[in-house]
Amino acid sequence: MECARGGNKVPVIRELIRINRPNIVVLVETHLSGAQADKVCERIGFKDRMRVEAQGFSGGIWLLWNSNEVGVTSFGNHSQHLSVEIRKIGDNPWLFSAIYASPDSAVRKELWKELEKSARLDRGLANGDWRLLFAEGAVRNLPKASSDHCPILISTTGFAPVTKAIRPFRFQAAWLNHGSFSEYVHSKWKSSAPIVPFLREFADNLQAWNKSQFYNIFRKKSELWARLEGIQKLLAEGRQQHLIKLESKLRREMDEVLNAEELLWFQKSRMEAICNGDRNTKYFHLATVIRRRRNSVNALMDNNDNWVTQTDQVKDLVFQYWSSLF
Known part of the structure; x- marks a missing residue:
């Protein structure tokens, strides 16, 4: 709102x-x-x-x-x-x-x-x-x-656990908004090093920094939700000044995490129009879904010209194909 x-x-x-x-x-x-x-x-x-x-x-x-x-x-x-x-x-x-x-x-x-x-x-x-x-x-x-x-x-049917998704590591544009990111890059950057091996090393450093300083956006968001829920249960039993201040701090952190997640979705859409329009429309989410759809393999045709759609069967078909080449 x-x-x-x-x-x-x-x-x-x-x-x-x-x-x-x-x-x-x-x-x-x-x-x-x-x-x-x-x-x-x-x-x-x-x-x-x-x-x-x-x-x-x-x-x-x-x-x-x-x-x-x-x-x-x-x-x-x-x-x-x-x-x-x-x-x-x-x-x-x-x-x-x-x-x-x-x-x-x-x-x-x-x-x-x-x-x-x-x-x-x-x-x-x-x-x-x-x-x-x-x-x-x-x-x-x-x-x-x-x-x-x-x-x-x-x-009407009760509650089931929220499933968790595992996402591959990539450079996140949201890092640019983190207070210590620029200083970290300057401290780790080596202008005289061979570019290819250095980029591999630098990517590993960024991954370590992400885990220790920035955190995975989705994991941090889940932790904040859990902490907010616990604090608000205690506040419902009686007002405690230190908990009120902590809740306010966590709300501000949640706003920052949600903004970082929005930026991550823009990056995943991989569209030049990322610089234009309203960040919160369906456009970039839809662009991401379309790209993932194009990159996904949902069915393969076997040697008998039959479409294979079951996940295990698709895996077996891929394995058989590559095994026959070597």
């Missing part, structure tokens, strides 16, 4: 979506409406949307989804809530309400008396029928970043 108070929150939202892969996303207290809201919704990446517009710079509820994954039917909305029926293939439909209560107690009336007893409002509520319908359903509070509230993740 982009608002005067919170700055650019879209990278954090997109990162939460990438990690958790929800079918539906709800954003509250958006402070935006009209054409500006449309632009931000496009950047977040979902095809379909439903909104309760902000009143001036107050309130606002957005519900975003992809209709090819889940069906959403409106059941009415109000300045403080948006209610829908959610239907997924193979599941029974269920009702969902996204609520952002007015700070005016006269407006909230009786609806929020029970919630006023709780100091924490970042919660999901379900009735008994919903619990019976989704026996494995669960709610998880994600770490806060660029917001005063914890994102809420609701899963």
Whole structure:
């Protein structure tokens, strides 16, 4: 989200979506409406949307989804809530309400008396029928970043571990923004050395520096999420000044890591247009996907002109081919 108070929150939202892969996303207290809201919704990446517009710079509820994954039917909305029926293939439909209560107690009336007893409002509520319908359903509070509230993740099937990807080492343009990188390069650069063996040595040095100083972007991001989550659990039990300062520091580090990751995606797109346009559009991600698609081998034709698509069979076919040459 982009608002005067919170700055650019879209990278954090997109990162939460990438990690958790929800079918539906709800954003509250958006402070935006009209054409500006449309632009931000496009950047977040979902095809379909439903909104309760902000009143001036107050309130606002957005519900975003992809209709090819889940069906959403409106059941009415109000300045403080948006209610829908959610239907997924193979599941029974269920009702969902996204609520952002007015700070005016006269407006909230009786609806929020029970919630006023709780100091924490970042919660999901379900009735008994919903619990019976989704026996494995669960709610998880994600770490806060660029917001005063914890994102809420609701899963009807429970939670599975997040898979980790192993990526090859490459020069990362994001290193150029690190405070010690320029000094490190000057200290290791040898102008008089033979260029080819020196570049191999220099690449090894950069890899060591990356591990000890810069860290792998994705690993560091995971560590920051985990630390933020742990600190915020302790803060929920009682305010401690040193933890508040530490949380603020980790949020700033998270912003830096997310910016570095954006730069990494630009580099992976390998497009000259990297210098132009909005960094946070789908363009560079799509360019990366297309390049990877072109470079990948999904099927091979064997000696009988049959297409082989199974991974193990493709490996065997490649091995047989190269073995026959020697």
